[in-house]
Every structure is written in structure tokens, then in C-alpha cells.
Amino acid sequence: MKKLFPGILLTLGLLLIIPDHAAGQDPLTPEELLSLKSVSAVQLSPNGNEIIYSVSSPRGPNEKPGGASRQYFRASIPHLIPGPLFENLEGAGSPAYSPDGNYIGFLYAKKGEPRQVWMMKASGGEIKKLTNEPSGISQFKWQPGKRGIAYLTREITTDRENELKKRGYDFIFYEENLKNSHLYLASYDEDWKQTSVWKLTHEGNTWDFVFNRQGTQLAASISPKNLIDHRYMFRKVYVIDLESGQMRQVSQNEGKLGNYAFSPDGTHLAYAAALNLNDHQVSQAFVVNLSSGALSNLTPENFKGHVSWVNWMDNKRLLYMAGEGVYPTLSVVPLSGGKRKVILNAAHEGIIFGTPLFTADLEHFVFSGSTPTDRSNLYYWNGDEELKKLTHLNPGLENTLLGKQEVIRFRARDGQEIEGILIYPVNYEAGESYPLVLYVHGGPESHETNGWKSRYSTPGQVMAGKGYLVLYLNYRASTGYGVDFAMEGFMDPAGKEFDDLADGIEWAVREKGADPERVGMAGGSYGGYASAWFATYYTRYVKAVCMFVGISNSISKRGTTDIPYEELYVHSGKKLEEQWQLDLERSPIYWAHQSRTATLIYGGAADTRVHPSQSFELYRRMKMNEHPAVRLVQYPGEGHGNRKQVGQIDVLHRQMEWLDWYVRDLNPLDGPMPRLDISDAYGLDWSY
DSSP: OOOOOHHHHHHHHHTTSOOGGGTTOEEOOHHHHHTOOEEEEEEEOTTSSEEEEEEEEOOOTTSOSOOOEEEEEEEESSSOOOEESOSSOTTOEEEEEOTTSSEEEEEEOOTTSOOEEEEEETTOOOEEEOOOOTTOOSEEEEOTTSSEEEEEEEOOOOHHHHHHHHTTOOOOOTTOSOOOEEEEEEEEOTTOOEEEEEEOOOSSEEEEEEEOTTSSEEEEEEESSSOHHHHHHOOEEEEEETTTOOEEEOOOOOSOEEEEEEOTTSSEEEEEEOSSTTOOSOOEEEEEETTTOOEEEOSOTTOSSEEEEEEEEETTEEEEEEEETTEEEEEEEETTOOOOEEEEEHHHHOOEEOSOEEOTTSOOEEEEEEETTEEEEEEEEOSSSOOEEOOOSOGGGGGEEOOOEEEEEEEOTTSOEEEEEEEOOTTOOTTSOEEEEEEEOSSSSOOOOSSOOOOSSSOHHHHHHTTOEEEEEEOTTOSSSOHHHHGGGTTOTTSHHHHHHHHHHHHHHHHHOEEEEEEEEEEETHHHHHHHHHHHTTGGGOSEEEEESOOSOHHHHHHHOSOHHHHIIIIIOSOGGGOHHHHHHTSGGGGGGGOOSEEEEEEETTOSSSOTHHHHHHHHHHHHTTOSSEEEEEETTOBSBOOSHHHHHHHHHHHHHHHIIIIISOOOTTSOOOOSOOGGGTTOOOOO
């Protein structure tokens, strides 16, 4: 018989004495977590009377493997009575109202054809095809004041290239022979027949673009090559005059670039960007005068946050969104500079809102948002009153017993304050002892917010329902606390940033009843790096870890990732040749021989960001040092995270069983490992 520990006995006992407010409720199950829907605000009509939004619904365990299905709806504002936007148009997407609100454009592909731009009247009726590009369309936008659209299409594959491929000569020329996307402008007559097509960009790769409100200029972000690394680090904003065709660079960003927007009168361009080349995330709000070229940074001095999105209130006021600690804010600042005014603060609203859609008169705002107890819904705001909830996508959560969630703070070993989110076990009682799991975010240019935390790879509320304390920390190098805080990880991988995680464990043991003998950790990407670090260097802190698409060898990671310049400029700071020893000693494989932590390693077999070899290397080093509890699982066809529901289902159940086995139940490291075949947990209908 397995030994029962105090936390388990407490949980079992409290199941018999459920508080009145929780009568009839059960904790969140893995199956319920995997079935939760999410919403995205897509387009607001020009008059603000109607919204287009999408709802993503995960596939079930018995459906064909694939990503979540997406359905588009249109509904009046603010009294939402939704109806489907597309009927009998499977795969239609990217809908957009025309500037006058009379039409809705969208991308759609008939069977056997690439995606093109189509349109229909906003009042309904037949659809009409507007483009016929051989390589299809990836993005489009309506031209204000004209019968025109701008769109991106990739350079065509030639007949010769197709014939070579057909004959088996389809060799891979790594990062060469790339197909760039270019920007085009198409014009139409009164019957929406195409009258002309104008190629606007010729060099480099165009990633995205926006019109000014007059329809006379386009701004586009362009990099030299069509590589994800170039998208991260080398995009610049160019403005194209649609009368002369002249193009000029207007942004002065070094490094990362966010969104950009023309002022209503078209005289200025705002853009979000990194402070400098080494700033690892977009953090500042810049404005450039398009006539003089003068550049202003309207971010508050020594800002303890990260600006993530910019737009305009009017010609004299900039609107921007920022992450400040565990909450987003929406602020307004005069174009002339000065003190900002926070007009919406999630800390006060209790809703972690996303990027807003809003009308030109600033009377209608729509956001997607979440709360600690609500996965995802749409919210409406009139710019003055409280946010109003428009949708109720997951009503079952209202009858689910969830662990209490709160914002926590503690002092790291050097005195730095660290903030995070703690989910208590369902029916938590102070003074009792509980197993603890840390979920570590990736990036590290990211941060945790005080909204819904549970996903397939970080199932916080499911674990709380199983009796765990669950901790999410904004360790140093996280965003949301200013550039200086974020730069603490620059040229110091696995340094203070991961020491903060160790200090967080000690805090949870000291203050919240975490059992120091029952601690686990899981994370993906950089969070996977942290998990591997704690499995090896900091092995004394954790009984088990789950490393998802994580880094194990900083040296070989540099040579296999698809973002080498991003890694160099915002993380390492020096070329590998200048710091071999540092990279070696900050690699989990260097410490693998001392591991006393059960280590589950898993990830996509087609990952280009953190190559699967990173998983192989840690597995092999542990095995060659006779580690008794290491397992490697690969997901065919998946990249940097699992898109298909089959891999998500396996990650969720496999992680839980691994942590339960070694952390909650304290099975010995040198004993049997958890079962390999967990298919009976998938929810499959067996027909054999």
C-alpha cells in the first residue's frame, strides 16, 4: 500500500467537509481544461455598432489530429446577439470591414486553389473574388477613400522549380533561395472589377503594413530576408507615398519592433519598439514626425513596465498599452510630452484585457479578456464606465471548484522584490503541508499576469484540484518591470533569473506550507531551460521536473536555433568564441552527472527554435551517468509547442502522472518509473 502524506490526507478529509459555497462543485478536470473555448476580438465596424469576433474550440480526443477550430461571428454592440459570419465557407478567415462599413473582405481558398481576397456586402449576399495571385494572399487591408486593397503575396515558384521538385531534385538550400513577400495595391471600378495592380515593394521581405486614414500613404515593416530571425531583429518601418511610389525608412529602431500606426491627420507615425539593440522585448512608445523626421520617446522615464502596443486618441494624444507587473494598463500621453494618464487599469478592473479595438470617436472599445476564474470572453467599454462582459463562453467554470489565486511578492537573496501568482490547493488550510509545483514562463521576454493561468502544459487549476500549491513567478529577465529588470538576464543566463526561482521555492516553504521534500517544476522553452537547470545544477530543490522544448546545451543551441541573431543581441551579448566557458557552465548538461531529480523531457520533433537535439543531449548525458529516472518523448510534426490536440492531451496527462509519481507520492528515484502507455487517460473511444 502506498504511503499517504499529510497533504493528501487533508485533501481526502476535506472532500467530506465541503464549504457551503462549494456545495455540489468539483475541481477542474483535465478533460474540462482541454475543452475550454477562447475568444478573439477581430474587427469593429466603423460606426461601432457591430463586432466580428472568433471563437476557438479545441478538438476532442477522438477527432482528427489538428489545431483548434475557429468560427467567426458577427453581433451588434453592446447587446450581443451573435450569428455566424461565414456559412458554407470552410476555412474563410481574416475578415475586415471596409472603411465605409458597406463591405466585409476576407481570405478564402476554394478547393485546390491558394487563398485569395474575397468580399461580400455587409448586409449579406453573394461573395465576390477580388484577387487571383498564384501564390495566394497572406494579408490584406482596405484602402480608405478609394476602391482599393493592399495585400501581401509571396514570390511565385517557377515552372522550372516545380519540375525539379517533381523529378526529386528538391534540395534544401539552408536560408538561401528564400521566397520573399511583397506589397501590392489593387484598384477597382464601381462594379469591383480590377482595373490595375501596382507592386509597391521590390527588395527584402515585407511582413505587415497599415494605411493612413487618408488612403494616400502606406507604412510597412521590411527586413532584408524572409527569416524569423530577421522578423525579430531587423525589421524597419518604411512609408510609401501612393502618388509617387517613393519609399523611405522612417523608424530608427535598433532591434525589436512592435506595431505602428499613423496619426489621424497622417503627419506622425507612432511605433512600439525596444529601447536599444540589447533590449530583449518591445518596451517603448516612439513617435516620428513624418515631415521633419524628428523622433520622440513618449515612454515615462525609468518606466517600470513594458509598452506593448501604440495607437492614437487624436492628433495630439498617443494611446498605448503596457504590461506593468501582473496587470496591463491603457494610457494616454500628449504628443508634446509630459505626464501620462492611465485610463484603464486591469488591477482595478480585475480583468486582464487584450489589445483594444475602438472607433475613431473613442466611444466604443472592445477587448478580449480573462480573469483568475474565467478563461476568455469579450468585454465592452465606453471609455468611462466599467468593462461590460459580452460573452459567456465557458459557463461550466461557474460551477467548478477552483483554487484561490492571488498576487504574491517576496525578497530574493539580494533584496530584489520578485512578484508572481500563487494558486492555492482547493480547500487549502494554513498550517498544513502541501506539494508544490512551479510553472516557469518562457522567453524570458514574457511575464505572468493575474488572469486565467491554466493551459495544457501549465495546468495550474487542475493541479490545485489535486492538492498542489502552484506558483508562477516573474523572475528577473521577465517583462513588465522595466528595462533594467529585464536586462538582469543579459549575458548572465541561468544566473539571477533562476536564483529567483530557487528563492521562490524557499519562500513558499517558509510562508505557504510547501513541503520542501515534495517540489516539482515544469516549463517550456526558456521555462524548459529552467526545468533542466533545476534537474541538474539546482537538483537539491526539486524531486521532479518536466522539460518542454527546453535548452540543455547553450553552446549547441546557438548553432541550431532559427533565431541566432536574436540570441546574440538580446541574450548572450557576445559571440560564442568569446565565452565558451560561460556557455558551457550555464548548460544543464554540464551538471547532469549530479542530478537526483526525476526528469521528463518532451517536445516537438520538428522544432526549429529549440532543436530536438537539445532534448537528446540532456537525455543522453543523464543516461550515460546512469540516471534511473529520465524519459524522452517526441511529438512528430510538432514545432515549438504542440498545436495538435493529440500532443496537448499527452503532455497534460503525462506531466501530471510524472509529478504525482515523484512529487506528491514520493516514489523513489531508483524505483520503477511511471507507466509509459497512458492512452487510457486520453478519453479515446476504442473500436478494436
